[in-house]
Amino acid sequence: MGFERKLAALSSLRPDIAILCEVACPERLRSQLPVLEGMPIVWVGNKANKGLAVVSFTGSRIELDSSYRSNNQFVAPVHVSGAKSFRLLATWDHNDRTEGLNRRPGPLLRCLVDSADFCSRGDLVVAGDFNNNPRWDKPNGPNNMSVLAQELARRQLVSLYHRGTGEAFGSELRGTYWHYRRSAMPYHIDYLFVPMTWLTDLVSFELGDYDAWCANGLSDHAPLSAEFRDTETYLTPPSRV
Template structure:
């Protein structure tokens, strides 16, 4: 199976056809519009088998699968105490394993934006994680850890390690968190502002994977500030 995660930077209806050559079984797409409410016929047809969440019909988080694949949304909580967190879309694939699509958001939080949202989500739902693949745009890296904050990127990574969930990129490259040499995002599409903020994080059942690739900037920068991550197992 091949899974691709990509922040499309909006307007997926005008870009989805460019994903064809990747020939993935499942696409996890951040910043895409709601296919159900789209007036773009071809986009609706392409996304026939999908799950989607978002506050605006124009920008949310979607999981798109081939027609032969069964995707069932899981009823996991997006509440931490009295606060909602976003965006997290958990589902099962072919009733076989869990998939958690992620696009962390500032969510108007003065203190717990982005990786803080994931930290909250894990405190509520980590107990449910079994055979799981987590993929998406975390908007986070260890370089932004703060010494007096208890919900840093590193804290989230360590919480996942308690469940033996590891980053595919780091296990395959041998690089440490915060020292990545391959970027996934270019701020304002500027090649001089590269960051590694997109991830595949997988439980032990998927750590002996077949292949993992990160798209090349030159091939994607005209249509998005992110490049796709491609995971095969």
């Protein structure tokens, strides 16, 4: 929300591909920010002022896969074609409990099935706001974060934060989201999963901090960003930025 006052902060990350949650549709974005004119944008949502966007800042082609289903809400299978081509499952996993998600898998887990062919390739990246952490898992819950983490690990995907810190899911020492923007209420709910085969080309991974992104009113989330050798590809899901 309010993306026009946050673009400078996002641009400072030098993104190639950015995943943005709770952002307006392309027409509204471009009317507010002419600099976005000509930049490829894939957007999904049912309200013009709040959806999920994937933005290509450096010319990579992006295209929504035909397997996308609107009942999976804000989980978008996107083809990225450029210096580094890959398949991106951009995620704002809107885990609304009124949908009965304590009784059935959530949108991200459903998308892994509904877009099975898209997700079966070895170049899959899954990134964004999962709105989930094992601390909230229910006994045998079908939407548990531990279930999702195991499913992604089965696909040979690794969370860059957990790979770098050695921390277990649910035991993270750093948050990515601060409830009511309060520094004393951190939660780790944003993730960046990449293929294990990419790790040899990983140059850096960064998680923004509270002071830089939340204390100044930019967002209640901090961005995760990664750079890979040769392609200078950045994957940045600064939710609500």
